[in-house]
Amino acid sequence: MGTGTSHGIPAIGCTCAVCRSADPRDNRNRCSAYIEDEYNGVTTRVVIDTGPEFRIQALRFHVTALDAVLITHAHADHLDGLDDLRVFSYTKSADNAAETPGGGLPLYANSETLPAIRARYGYIFEDTPLGGGKPKLRLIDASAYTDTRPLTVGSLSIVPVPLLHGTLPVSGWLIRSQCDGLATSIAYLTDCSMVPDSSIKLLTRSGGVIEHAVIDGLRETKHETHFSYLDAMRLGAHIGARHVWLTHLCHNMSHVAVSDYCTAHLNDFPRLRGIVAAGGSVGPGYDGVVLTAGPKRAP
Numbered sequence: 001m002g003t004g005t006s007h008g009i010p011a012i013g014c015t016c017a018v019c020r021s022a023d024p025r026d027n028r029n030r031c032s033a034y035i036e037d038e039y040n041g042v043t044t045r046v047v048i049d050t051g052p053e054f055r056i057q058a059l060r061f062h063v064t065a066l067d068a069v070l071i072t073h074a075h076a077d078h079l080d081g082l083d084d085l086r087v088f089s090y091t092k093s094a095d096n097a098a099e100t101p102g103g104g105l106p107l108y109a110n111s112e113t114l115p116a117i118r119a120r121y122g123y124i125f126e127d128t129p130l131g132g133g134k135p136k137l138r139l140i141d142a143s144a145y146t147d148t149r150p151l152t153v154g155s156l157s158i159v160p161v162p163l164l165h166g167t168l169p170v171s172g173w174l175i176r177s178q179c180d181g182l183a184t185s186i187a188y189l190t191d192c193s194m195v196p197d198s199s200i201k202l203l204t205r206s207g208g209v210i211e212h213a214v215i216d217g218l219r220e221t222k223h224e225t226h227f228s229y230l231d232a233m234r235l236g237a238h239i240g241a242r243h244v245w246l247t248h249l250c251h252n253m254s255h256v257a258v259s260d261y262c263t264a265h266l267n268d269f270p271r272l273r274g275i276v277a278a279g280g281s282v283g284p285g286y287d288g289v290v291l292t293a294g295p296k297r298a299p
Contacts, residue, residue, distance in 0.1 A: 004028025044154025054081025217246030
């Protein structure tokens, strides 16, 4: 639902060519993804990150219900739409004299992120009078889940992938569906500057095929807390993903220019070049791109 870096594109006050671009793929909201899966007639719906444009994204992409929320980390561009989860969760309201039963909408994050959520959104977790108009959330530490004990949300099997965003531990997510027997997966790996060896092993021993890898790729040049385009391509090649999508993109280069850059550097990664020759792809993602994994469904 969003593929832009923390300032979004267009950036406030910027008159560069990318921020003035007429190509809709150069208009990028802050990073977020929506996952929908149907199995045995039941639809499972999960969102990754709730940034400042979350309400706008949910309206644009017709998100009408959620079964769980996955948060990568507590930086503002990934969290600051959290209050808009109220419409998807049990709430206290003036129209409902008693609190709706249930623990609330499950929200999963790592042990470093959960205290930050509680600190910044304390009003959500405090006892307040009815009519407070706030989300009812159930915070759950995702660190307890592994590839041998994955998190299950409806038909989805989800494994947190530990990453480092500078020195901050963040969570990527490896997502599979019951509908194809967990044979394929989508890896969502934003906001990272280093992937620990244990996480590389998790991704490469996951079984089946990583159909899509959505990987942090901020810009062409190095950054202290983000992968560059080449870093993202290198990781995609390492884990053998069929399709590599760069996300969290800056306004240094347009969608077309980033796509051309990735094509021009394919020879730097023989494995990735072979995957592309066999029908795979590598290039920038964009807001609204739809990725399909598992059995192909009729349009």
